[in-house]
Amino acid sequence: MSNVGLLYVGGVLFINSLMLLGRIDGKSASVFNVFVGLLQVITPIYLIIKADGNQQEIFGAAGIFLFGFTYLYVGLTNWFGLETSGLGWYCLWVAVLALGFSYVSFFHSSDIKFGIIWLFWSYLWFLFYLVLAKNMDIARYVGKVTFVMAWITCTIPAFLGLANVWNDVSNTIAVIVAGLAALYFIAGYFTSKPSTVGQENVAS
Template identity: 55%
Template sequence: MSNVGLLYVGGVLFLNSIMLLGKVEGKSAGIFNLFVGVLQVITPLYLIMTANGDTAAILGASGIFLFGFTYLYVGITNLCNLDTTGVGWYSLWVAILAIGFSLVNFITFGDVKFGIIWLMWAFLWTLFFILLGLKRDIGKYTGFVTLIQSWVTAAIPAFLSMTGLWNDIPSGLVWVITLLCVAAFVYLYFAAKPVFRKEPTETVPA
């Protein structure tokens, strides 16, 4: 993924997490989702058109579309006050594909760092499916998880990549940070006490 695009994925995840926690109004967040969604559609189109048949480059660009269409869908849904089930079920499809991208990074490319990051994104999209598609009352918990992932899986890796420091980060350190994140997610689950009963959801947090 383009490092600039990944940086702004961090930005939109951060804003949407704050929205889920009740600090930002849905339509206001929807506008920024459209900005990032457009960026994440234009970028992979350019990468594919200039790939000259490079299958690895095309595969990488296809992953960016998952984000672009998510944020366009979120932005339009929030701004038009549409039902969220479409975004939710789309998120399930993306979560499944994210596991595939994770395996490709682990097995084909030997990229442990982004293999882990894609797994974390799969978990996040699964939460969006439960919240928006099944309409379960887990908004607060999803907000906290989104807040953490906005930095750990997007903003920080993008910034380190742009400064040339990402490759110097050992995979062992990434595993440690991942385990700390998992521990935080488990703690927050019990602290936020999400309720898996069906509840209406008015705004889209993805």
């Protein structure tokens, strides 16, 4: 995914986190979800055509589709007030695939930082499965997780990439940040109170 695309993924996660926390109406948030979803669907189509059979480039483009269809699904579900179980089961499917992308990043691309980021994304999609398909009352907790991930997995890496300094960030720093975030997520789960956010507001 390009740094520009990743930056706007951070933007939509930020919007969706506020929606889950009850700060933004679901229908209002759906507009930006559709904008980013379209961006993340049109872009990989172009990249696949441009790849001319290059399997590595096609593989990278396939990962972008996971985001694009997620945000389109979220946007349309919120806009039309649809039942959320289909979106939830889709999120479970994406969570499994994200583990595969993480494995490739770690062991085939030797990209420790994005291996970690894909792991976090897998966890986030799994949380949305629990909220949307299993109706677990953890939407406020998921909103907090989404808020943090909007910054540490998307916005900050994308900005550093655009500034051409992402490669200067050491793997050690990435592991430390990931460890602190994981501790926050664990502590937050056990201290979170039942959510008051309605199931009609969905995000990913």
